[in-house]
Amino acid sequence: MDNSNLIKMANNIGSFFKSEPDRELAVQGVEQHIRNFWEPRMRRQIIEYTQAGGNELMDIVAEAVSHIAARQ
């Protein structure tokens, strides 16, 4: 799938959770949302994107993706 589309989707999720004042909860929110609703090949691709040095994700999203990668 197109990376730019996945990045946009992931950042949109981040935009909702970023208003959470507790950063840890915000990251958890993004992580849980991606786990709950993204099909595995989409998750794999966004992980590959970050691991290849992609830097277009919001901070909390990048952190959430790294958590997902660590628990794959």
Next chain:
Amino acid sequence: MSAKIEIDYGTPASKLQDKVTLEIDGREITVNAGTSVMRAAAEAGISIPKLCATDSLEPFGSCRLCLVQIEGARGYPASCTTPVGAGMKVVTQNNKLADIRRGIAELYISDHPLDCLTCAANGDCELQDAVGAVGLREVRYGFGGDNHLGAEKDTSNPYFSFDPSKCIVCSRCVRACEEVQGTFALTIDGRGFESHVSPGQNQPFMESECVSCGACVQACPTATLMEKSVIEHGQPEHSAITTCAYCGVGCSFRADMKGEQLVRMVPDKNGGANHGHSCVKGRFAFGYATHKDRITTPMVRDKITDPWRVVSWEEAIATAASRLKKIQADYGRHAIGGITSSRCTNEETYLVQKLVRAGFGNNNVDTCARVCHSPTGYGLKTTFGESSGTQNFDSVAKADVILVIGANPTDGHPVFGSMMKRRLREGAKLIVVDPRSIDLVRNSPHIKADYHLKLRPGSNVAIVTALAHVIVTEDLLDEQFVTERCDIESYQKWKAFVALPKNSPEAVADITGVDAVSIRGAARLYASAPNAAIYYGLGVTEHSQGSTTVIGIANLAMATGNIGREGVGVNPLRGQNNVQGSCDMGSFPHEFVGYRHVSDAKTRELFESAWGVALESEPGLRIPNMFAAAIEGSYRGIYVHGEDIAQSDPDIQHVHHALRSMDCVIVQDLFLNETAKFAHVFLPGSSFLEKNGTFTNAERRISPVRKVMTPLAGKEDWQVTQDLANAMGYPMHYSHPSEIMAEIARLTPQFAGVSYEKIDAMGSIQWPCNEQHPNGTPTMHADSFVRGKGRFMLTEYVPTEERTSSKYPLILTTGRILSQYNVGAQTRRTENVAWHGEDRLEIHPHDAEVLGIADGDWVGVKSRTGETVMHALVTDRMQPGVVYTTFHFPHSGANVITTDNSDWATNCPEYKVTAVHVAKVAQPSEWQQQYRSFSEQQQSLLEERLAVGEKA
């Protein structure tokens, strides 16, 4: 099936609970206080002749045929307008009453054509019945004097005729239009002998304000207002109660039949959702079911440029299965999937998702709710714990303040719209939040919106949070409710968030375009009402922040204690007939039936045990993900069940690209719809008249769908899915949809008490229906939220990425209209095109003037995604800067323009905000010309289809 016998009690049932005992014709009778004498008699089986009375309307007392004698009372009062009194002694029949009634009937008949034997109402005429009942044997006055027998017939309406020569001026039609429909299109014009029913200003029906709901036809006691289908086919001889297949109101109808010919659809007065009312679609627009365009034979082809080949069911199913299996063998288990339909029954939807999960072995199943109310599912599940509205429709009758956000009930959900209008005429206050001046704001007699927050498209979250800001900062909260019922930590966090100055009405005025005073007034009105109810539609959900707005709405209801009783609540107005049901049935890729996530091991074990296969624990692809994966090459086969993604989904050039990229597209539908033009296997579908099952409407009401005719293609839809499952190697052996519902009930807590027997006995059931709620649940979250404590969530306004610019200066928002339905596949094949024969671009006069556009001009509408051309409709219903169109006609290409922006949580498309450039043009767009050519090619390939066994 039963004969079409309905008792008419003459006047509506009393809502009072106190009992009154009286005597009628020597019999002691006890009824509710406030009941009319006429109804009390009817409830006891005593029939009093009547003409102007019917139990769907308030009593009127004009025909005087129903007069009775009451001991101690002067004269002969009309039984319809006389309420019962304790100890009252009533006589309904004696010589004097008979004489008076005969005299009245004689006067009526003296100005009525005596053509009973050839009259369309013969056998179903209340005048005939009444005259028979009073024993009229001669008319002394003859037809020599003035009369109305030569009055001209109005046949302008495509569905019913108006023959004033048969009118007895009982006013039932006028009252039905006022009381039931709330349109006030009819009146009695003139006085005395000149009195006559007048549509509009003595106009033909089609030129009046009439919306063709059929309430007047239903109310007419003679052949004056008569369905043309009855005039053509004659009186029906049997009937069955079934459920409308149009919008999410889910009206109950009596299908009046003659053999296998559907003569008419009559709204069922016992219908829990509609109480005997209807709209132009459900009442009249059923002709599509037997339209010549129906495809009734399975077809296959190798490439979409090949002619179709008509094949047997066996060959079609075998072809579909072998192609899907080959794709899985070549590209893996996850390379195929399916889409369930919100137009099909619960049972059919359940089977399709079961086929995908158990037969295909993956969770790549989604439903058209993805593009409409998926944010409702997410938002209400997250806050309340259940993906559904909280009330029944009747609840609106107890609302003191009604807040309508992003919904147009009089067009999208017309029968409920009439219920709402009735409550508003009774005095409930109205707040409308909508970019357009919808009919509730400017075209509903005797209704005035107290506030119309005419916001800019895309600013819902800002408005809803600003309303919350006022409620919090002005201390309009229901702290007791929140303390008892909600999660306090989330509440405190939310309270602090919405109170921030950036969320004040003043701060967001530039974003919303709405003055702060109005937002403050609306918030105070909503929060201070004894009962305040929110109704919303796709104007809330189809945004990049659709789920956030749903959450914001839930926050408002919790903060003000407007949850858990009648008259309040959060009410999503669902688009299609079975959107609620298709979601309930596990159509989303991440959850099983009953909204249980696929990762939940206990739930998965339950289904694995019942279905006999291992199931996946990971979510599957959503519809837009399927398209992306198809273009990328990892998703190559799809089973599309009763859904037209090639027309209804956004950025359709992208959708068409995805469909062209797949190796096997299987479409099951009534017609060769737009998606079927890209298909390799076509499996003919069955209409709602050709199958048994259930639909679940927006109020969680599970209603029966009953087979009244043989499926034109020989199979009901669920049988086709079952055949495909068996061919795929996953056995299914249901013999009737009731067995499917029994399986659903076994596996789903919310449906545990549902069965066909109970639906037959009760007429319909609102889930949850289980041990705790054996007769269903009209009002949810009564004592506690389904999730335990109600959860507040923060609703930060995030502007859509779709922005206006000098190149694209206007915002396009899309929607629907009363006479057409969704992609129009059904309604375009009915006489409803008389009202709306094309999609038009609505534009404000100021914008039109600046752009040099006149009403009716061809205009090009261009976005960053695509361009199309349609006729302009200049109207001040729009606000400057915003244009609007519908998407009912494929060649209009409304979704050529819409973008791939979507809701952050659910990927529901942002249909409501597209930046566009509009200009006067002379010819169709390049896309339209290409698509017309493609459609003509596909039509030729259909017409040239090869018969069974014939080779190309």
